[in-house]
Amino acid sequence: MSRRLVPVDRRILEQNIKARYHAGDIGTQDALHLFDELLQCAGSSSIRAINYLVTTVGRDCPALGVSLFNRVASANVAPNSITYTILVDCCCRAGRLDLGFAAMGHIIKMGFAADAIVTFSHLLNAICAEKKTSYAMDIVLRIMPMFNCVPNIFSYSILFKGLCNEKRSQEALELIQVMVEHGGSCQPNVVSYSTVIDGLLKEGLVGKAYSLFCEMLQRGISPNAVTCSSIISGMCKAQSMDKSEEVLQQMLDRRILPDVTTYNSLIHGYYSSGRCKEVDRIFQEMSRNGVQPNIVTYNIQMDYLCKSGRCAEARKIFDSMIGLGQKPDVTTYSILLHGSAMEKSFHEMHCLIDLMVGNGISPDHHVYNILISAYAKEETVGEVMHIFTKMRQQGLNPNVANYGAAVNLLSKIGRMDDAMSQFNQMITEGLAPDIIVFTPLISGFCSCGKWEKVDELFSEMLDRGICPNTVFFNTIMDRLCKNERVMEAQDLFDLMVHMGVKPDVCTYSTLIGGYLFVGKMDEVSKLLDNMVSIGMEPDVITYNILMHLIYLIYIHLVCYVPWTYLI
């Protein structure tokens, strides 16, 4: 065999890979075999085929993509800029941002700055996903220009989305203004405006969102279905369904076709405000306009039914949906699981999990949390801990919500040492505890009177930049009142007012309940007067507490008092 045959075989192999890649005809296993085969005879012409194979493997398993790159590097083939871009994407998706940066360094050293713009987008996405958008901003505004890599509209859009995800939509707004005033070649487009309008609306800044929308129109940029759907969704969340309908009408007037996402926002909005007849109307309008419901539409519908205690009807939709060829997703199962959890049907829950796994869907953090919370309500600590173990076995590290549910249970049953060890474990794993984790912990230490721990945790919470909210104070006051520590609850009420946190009806009801149980009736009437004077209506719970007192007095008089007289 002459050596000339090797290049011929190699070329056939390379062309074969290219054709199969473009036909979408290579599975991960095939790609691995082809990679072994190609690397044995690879020459400098092989890098394109290698890129196809690494892309294929990396899509499915990013870590494996990185290891293939290492084998390329040790063979006699020089990676090109595209190979490095694939490598950076794999590193990022494998959770190794550090390696992504190292690879980026190579790209820049080799003078691939022109190709680096797409690579930077992968890095920026990964940085923003870790909620480090400030750092991403530094890269776009300072580091990229330093390497003669001019940020494009994609780079900026990633920043806008990152800022909005961190509830920093006002900074995104400022950045848009800077881009416009600066007048550079990279100007905000419909995607930039839509992203920031959406972020502002999600933070409830309706006025600012509206101004930005007007500015966008003035600059001659036309809104599209995405822009309008964001606005409709924002109006639905602000409980202004009439405004949502107005925007829908304006869409139709402007010949912007509403799609399934637009209708899903409206359907969810009407369900949330309890206007089911309007939902029927939207469904009719959808079908008149030729828009088919999708999995999200059915999920919204099933969630409404489950939360209204109509799980059986939700299950009927689930079954009919499968008949229509719609594949349930992980959210579908979460919704049905949550419904079964509300009905305390643990058997049904396990059936659903089996069905889900059987259909090739792995449980995620939401699914596990529904199980954790369900067992937590039953106060079965063993089961809860078992779920944590199962999650880790599946390679899924528990998140803040999962720890929150466990800490809540342990604090409620007074196992404060165990609650603290979960809390510490969570911090060890690099998770940032939020207000919903601190609330049960601090209230647990309050009810057993460990004030030094209360002070310590409260300071830690403030140090982490977490402000106590109304629910925080209500929860702790409730616990104190139930332990006949109404004086401490009163101190907390004063602190709350001092810190500018607004008491709500629940705060007053709790404190009234606390005074009732220790028989301080003068304080009860003082608080009721206080409520009325600030224009707050006592609600059902307030009256329930008052009626409970009347019931206690009745029991005391009718049963207890005569009985003592007899003795």
Next chain:
DNA sequence: CTAGGGTTAG
């Protein structure tokens, strides 16, 4: 060929 909208848990 890298950017934007709708649903789920503590």
